[in-house]
């Protein structure tokens with residue numbers, strides 16, 4: 054069952070000379086889905102998006118939109134509309150002329166164009182701004198004008214390249230909800246690119262996490278956060294503590310890892326089967342760690358408190374264990390007292406809250 | 421800043437320097453402008469003769485200059501029509517090719533600017549001459565036509581100028597705008613016409629203007645390629661070579677006036693754009709008042725300035741300096757008459773004096789020395805010696821260095837009279853005065 058709003062990347066590789074920008078991307082984006090590509094900058098997200106909109110040809114593989122191969126379809130003939138990283142609004146045109154540009158090039162009459170532009174301006178909650186110049190608008194307003202202009206194309210697929218990166222924090226958070234609302238109203242496929250995991254997790258139906266041209270995981274936001282499939286995803290998405298070591302034993306979906314902090318147990322991610330001696334990393338999120346009061350936890354780490362940062366809603370304690378630093382965040386619930394630096398603390402976590410992943414691709418973390 | 425420059429005296433120096441600098445820049449222009457209105461047939465300020473506008477008329481009646489002007493305008497329009505599209509195409513090509521190819525191509529395209537105009541001129545003749553021979557054209561054909569050759573020669577380097585203008589503008593173009601247009605459904609042609617061309621609009625204007633000016637004022641190349649014909653510039657140059665008259669100053673006045681009017685309109689346009697762009701227009705008092713709003717509009721300023729110019733031209737054409745010049749001629753004639761009269765009187769007087777003593781030496785009043793007879797040794801001599809009369813001594817030093825005046829000293833003088841000693845040092849160096857008196 055394919056809708057004409059489906060996008061299929063069929064083993065797409067894009068190379069610039071010897072450099073591989075996108076490596077064998079294979080996934081299906083369903084019609085009407087809000088799909089995000091998340092990855093550090095330079096990992097090939099824009100290149101992949103430009104490939105979907107037709108500005109870059111895949112070196113290998115095919116892009117299918119609505120089941121049709123897009124190989125020989127030029128950008129102006131594709132049912133996609135791209136919102137550029139810098140918006141690319143036409144500076145010499147008024148707001149209404151910008152929005153009506155897709156209609157103008159399709160030969161729609163002046164009156165009809167203006168009517169449609171005004172409708173779209175109402176939709177993005179900017180009525181009456183049609184005669185303004187683009188530079189007279191604020192950043193957030195320009196953002197919405199770019200969306201309206203793209204929607205005027207009546208595309209099947211809207212492609213957005215880090216559209217919020219130029220906005221300030223407040224506006225960015227506001228626009229997240231706005232974008233999601235627009236997507237649900239118009240029912241289009243949104244392909245959204247960002248290096249900001251907060252954006253990807255809050256808005257998307259599904260997220261693809263990319264690293265140096267490779268798509269490492271495609272999943273719902275919760276799954277990406279809770280059950281990362283690679284060490285890169287675990288460390289790139291959200292905060293995480295990493296403790297590396299060697300597998301001591303592995304059975305029934307769990308693995309025990311010998312680390313400098315002691316023997317620690319975690320879930321063997323994706324049902325992987327580890328052999329004793331495999332080099333692995335155990336990831337445990339700061340908010341899943343607890344200050345231990347009793348001694349009956351399976352996983353216990355003892356260390357010294359270096360400092361504690363106060364962030365309003367949470368406190369983040371930095372605990373030194375040998376050479377490693379472990380962060381633990383605690384909700385500021387008004388009951389817990391701040392910890393004193395130099396204090397000896399014992400941390401505990403459930404094996405279900407820790408993930409054991411193979412070392413591979415760890416080198417690219419924080420790139 | 422002003423405090424420190426005050427204390428160091430730098431302010432005064434800066435003002436003085438600026439004044440000098442402006443005098444250096446504009447002095448020649450101002451003086452030239454003034455000479456255009458002096459009736460003197462050589463361009464000069466002093467002596468001021470009559471205020472006249474006749475030199476403008478003389479300029480317009482100059483057949484050679486005027487036919488050169490029409491040739492220049494024709495060539496200029498042709499050059500603009502060819503080199504602007506060529507330059508644009510070159511700039512677009514450069515922006516499309518890969519960086520390495522771009523550097524090479526850029527160097528090639530820029531060469532015509534670096535080659536001396538003289539070389540371009542000669543090579544244009546030679547090249548088109550051989551093309552003409554190749555096609556077997558006779559010497560009346562287009563390849564031997566001065567206007568065509570000038571057009572061809574000028575386009576070679578003016579197209580490169582135009583290209584530089586477009587490259588500068590294109591560098592500020594955001595290529596994602598074209599991509600956005602394509603993505604929104606525009607064909608490449610539509611994207612070019614609706615996005616890139618409007619952006620290049622101002623550059624097209626300035627490239628065309630620059631091409632027109634460059635064509636108009638070109639001499640080095642044109643002087644060869646125009647062959648036996650004349651453009652305005654070459655006609656002007658040959659006119660100057662034959663000797664200049666104030667009609668050239670009149671031409672300078674016209675050019676300065678046109679430039680000033682153009683500059684003012686342009687400035688008004690820029691200020692207005694700036695006001696509109698920054699959105700200060702609504703707050704500016706000039707813009708809220710409809711009268712001043714219209715007056716500061718470039719078109720308004722243009723109309724006012726052109727009106728002023730037209731009024732001045734009309735007033736100038738009505739001005740008649742004939743009366744003044746007739747007066748002047750009358751005055752000159754009177755002066756000459758008077759001089760003639762004096763001369764005649766003098767001759768008469770001389771004749772009268774010469775009749776009684778024809779042998780007397782010339783009158784002291786005829787002494788040509790600027791010091792009159794004051795230093796004339798003869799004037800000091802108590803007894804007038806016979807000939808030669810010292811008063812005819814033409815030296816301004818009154819014979820002080822006249823060797824013949826010293827001669828009596830060297831030889832035993834028959835009557836050495838100290839007071840007659842012509843030496844400016846009195847007797848101090850007179851060897852005779854040291855000798856024991858015999």
Ligand SMILES: Nc1ncnc2c1ncn2[C@@H]1O[C@H](COP(=O)(O)OP(=O)(O)O)[C@@H](O)[C@H]1O
Pocket residue numbers: 069074092093094095096097098099100101
């Ligand atoms: N046209 C191109 N030619 C050569 N290399 C390119 C080109 N476009 C992108 N790249 C390279 O591909 C890599 C990925 O770029 P991009 O897709 O823009 O990353 P992202 O959008 O994830 O930050 C970068 O290293 C970039 O230098």
Ligand SMILES: [Mg+2]
Pocket residue numbers: 098099138214215
């Ligand atoms: Mg990018």
